[in-house]
Amino acid sequence: MSPSIELVIFDCDGVLVDSERLAVRVDSALITQLGWALTPQDIAQRFVGHSRQYMREQIEQHLGRRLPDDWQVPFEEAYWALVEAELTAVDGVKDVIEQLTIPYCVASNGSHHKMTRSLRRAGLLHLFTGRLFSADDVTRPKPAPDLHLWAAAQMGAAPEHCVVIEDSPFGLRAARAAGMRTYGFTGGVNSAEQLAGPGTTLFHAMRELPDLLGAEATAKSC
Incomplete structure (x- = not known):
């Protein structure tokens, strides 16, 4: 289990x-x-x-x-x-975030300025107050595990109890190195073949994510 x-x-x-x-x-x-x-x-x-x-x-x-x-x-x-x-939000992601019943955050190789500006433009920034973690915060960016481990520590979660949603092979490599469960989103610019890897669950539409995470993490299915 x-x-x-x-x-x-x-x-x-x-x-x-x-x-x-x-x-x-x-x-x-x-x-x-x-x-x-x-x-x-x-x-x-x-x-x-x-x-x-x-x-x-x-x-x-x-x-x-x-x-x-x-x-x-x-x-x-x-x-x-x-x-x-x-720029728009990824289709369906706002609904997914609003259904989460457990803590969540962002861990990005982008700067805090870039994350803030992008999320504001896409209408998502209000969902991530106090939950933004950047490669600027750590010594080594992805594909090193530092950023994911830093985000988990700041949010008070053990690595083995974290799941990571990434759309790049480098981000998934970082999450696996951190000892976290990995989900590869294939609805972006990288293919399923590029994102496949040990223990990684692939999905194409963001609305699939609640069912993948299960009832413990979400209020209901999309």
Whole structure:
């Protein structure tokens, strides 16, 4: 029998807000301009779930040169313009969160500023007051387990009693390394094949999640 669930940890981008589709478009254009031709699909496979610092290091390694300190400025301007114009919550996720009867939180490689701005734009921020944890809070971002362990500790939950909802292989790897149960959301930019792994339950629609978590975690099924 699986341990009882004490905490549900959500990733932010691609799980709560449908932002990854926007980000990979902008990243593809930016990195191609820098000299490395990558499609949005390439971006999803290589970078979704990683930190911006990791992306910078990989670009510099491929190009064989350092990027200027302001290399992200064009991305930020284009990305936030798309956010304001197009960003929505992931379909069904608000209903799922409102049904949870146990604690939940967010653990994202994005900054606190990015999480706050994105969740506010998607109409979800009020559900996560005091429940936002960023890679900025720990020494190592995902795919290291530090962030998930930090979030669990702050929420007072043991790792073996946590479940993690992620949409990237790197986030799932981090959760498994933390000793937590993993659920891979395949409704975003990464495929089921990319998200499959030991002990990971895959699901395609967010409204499936309450039934997967069971009666102990939710008030009712969608």
